[in-house]
Amino acid sequence: MKALATFLRREIEVIGAGRTDAGVHATLMVAHFDFEGDTLDVELVADKLNRLLPPDISVYQVRRVKSDAHARFDATARTYKYYITTSKNPFNRQYRCRIHGNLDFKRMNEAAQELFGYSDFTSFSKLHTDVKTNICRITMAEWTQVDEVTWVFTIRADRFLRNMVRAIVGTLLEVGRGKMTVQDFKQVIELQDRGKAGTSAPGQALFLVNVEYPENLFID
Incomplete structure (x- = not known):
């Protein structure tokens, strides 16, 4: 620096x-x-x-x-938030993903809960990376409503793969649109094939919001 x-x-x-990823923001790094x-x-x-x-x-x-x-290497967890909106707003276009049409957020949350039952997220990882393992432990994954036109997906895990959050969001949007069932979503994870998952959601709406560490790491 x-x-x-x-x-x-x-x-x-x-x-x-x-x-x-390129275009992704961080409110905390x-x-x-x-x-x-x-x-x-x-x-x-x-x-x-x-x-x-x-x-x-x-x-x-x-x-x-x-x-x-x-x-x-000492980080124990990271948290990301992904924001989508159903309304056009010139002032937040760099920080939101605009969605056209209705989404079934209840069904999307049902699918998101399935993430807790797995640890290998190869299906949501960018191909040909230099990581040695695609094993992650997800401890939070939930869509919540911010206001009448804005929803946010919050996900927390011990580590994330490249493109992982955007790929998960893109696949959950397919569930919300009715193009994929919850069972289909589970199968995507189990197949461990990036080609079976949805298109990655745009990067500008994704924010790294927290990185956690053991408190005994700090001196003061």
Whole structure:
């Protein structure tokens, strides 16, 4: 991060908690860096970085962690939200996926609950990636209504595969449109074939909203 290197006046390697698909947003992202020298005032670091960073990036908080802490490998859970809307709105087109026609959200939630019974999500993973396993543990998956025209899908898991959330959302939309049954959705998972799942939903409506860590990882 150039801002951090500028503030500390030395080259600094910054390790993020992960990466997101192109066009995906993050209302919260975690990263770590190693620093040898005088103890840093974490509040001062956050303030200085926010003065140096561009308008679309801000630092919420800086905390000290154990010397072997890792932003990616020590994360215990991540949460994403995907927003869809049935109304055209020029002011949120970069942050919502507009849906035409009616959706059966009750049926979509029934299908989403089936995710808890599986751990191999090859059917929702981008092909030809370098990951060693497609095993994930999903602990939350639910559609909720935000207002008259907006719904949000919240999903939490210990890890996510590339394109996984967008592929799940795209397949659940097929259930909502009546093009796929709940049983069909289960079969998609069991077949472990990306070609059987629905088209990935657009990236602009997806947000990484939380990354969780064991509390004993932090020093202060």
